[in-house]
Amino acid sequence: MIIKRFAKEWPLHLMLVPGIVIAIIFSYVPMAGISIAFEKFIPTRGIFKSEWVGWDNFRYMMEYPGIGRIMFNTLFIAVMKIIGGLLVPITIAVLLNEIRKEVFKRTVQTLVYLPHFLSWVLLGGILIDILSPASGIVNQFLGWLGVKSIFFLGSNSWFPYTLVVSDIWKEFGFSTIVYLAALTGINPSLYEAAEMDGAGRWKQTWNVTLPGMLPIIVLMATLSVGNIMNAGFEQIFNLYSPAVYESGDIIDTFVYRMGFEQVHYGLATSVGLLKSVVSLVLLSVSYAMAYRYAGYRIF
Known part of the structure; x- marks a missing residue:
């Protein structure tokens, strides 16, 4: 039975080979470097000849003066992004669904998801310019309103x-596509029945639209639990400075500084390994919840 099925589906299995090879080379082979977390790593000696120190790097990590603040920043920023990344796209999708002019609707859709395709290297430079306390357009506008200039990127x-706001602005348009797709699956007769019962647009939205979107909302919410340890390295790395380490330093930026700037490879690897283990647990839990509450499964 298995041989017959494989003979029938072998082209599909063959398509997986390049992806599997790439995953092995770039994801599994480098995992040998995990041993650095348990060593006093010296590059000239290599991974296998450096001094083994056991759990010393992890103990040093736990005793590091700012590790609690770094963990809090990571969780706080990530949770805020997850909440905003759910509420804003849902709201925009519902509003776009109410637009009857298809040309206008498509135009708005295109404009709001374009930022998703721009890198944070480019957007970081743009935000630094427009949020500048001296010449940025945002602070100039606030000045016209009589509000004192705000140092958005230099104030803790x-x-x-x-x-959080800039990340939501960048990603909400692309996320909106998922919820708009969910809206197309709602039976139009439900709206007709609600209208015949005297329900206005608000009640139709509350009693038909949102319940119809609920399965995909639950799915996206549960899957996002797995990313709670990822606060967005690329964004923060391009926007932060030593002045805002207190409120903006997260696990990934801390690992970068420890590993590449202070060459404390053992500490950087131990922090990264701990984060990976926690992320694996959360990801497993999120997929289990997605399967239980939304019927979602990969295989």
Whole structure:
């Protein structure tokens, strides 16, 4: 039975080979470097000849003065992004669904998801310019309103929220596509029945549209749990500075500085390994929840 099935589906299995080879080379072979987390790693000696120190790097990590703040920043920024990344696309999708002019609707859709395709290297430069406290267009506008200039990228009070808002602005348009697809699966007769019962547009949205979107909302929410340890390295790396380390330093940026700037490879690897283990657990839990509550499964 298995041989017959394989003979029938072998082209599909053959298509998987390049992806499997790439995954082995770039994802599994480098895992030998995990041993650095348990060593006093010296590049000239290599991975297998460096001094073995056991759990010393992990103990040093736990005793590091700012590790608690770094963990809090990571979780706070990630959770805020997840919440905003759910609420904003859902709201925009519902609003776009109410537009009857198809040309206008398609135009808005295109404009809002274009930022998704821009890298944070480019957007970082743009945000630095427009949020500048001296010449940025945002602070100029605030000045016209009589509001004092705000240092969005240099103030610990403002920096985390600037990260969250800019990330939501970049990604919400692309995420909206998922919810618009869910809206197309709602039976139009439900709206007709609600209208005959005297329901206005708001009640139709509350009692028909949102319940119809609920399965995909639950799915996206549960899957996002697996990313709770990823606060967005590329974005923060291109926007932060030593002035906002207190509120913007996350696990990934800390690992980068420890590993590449302070050449403390053992500490950087131990922090990265701990984050990977926690992320694996959360990802497993999120997929289990997605299967249980939304019927979603990969295989």
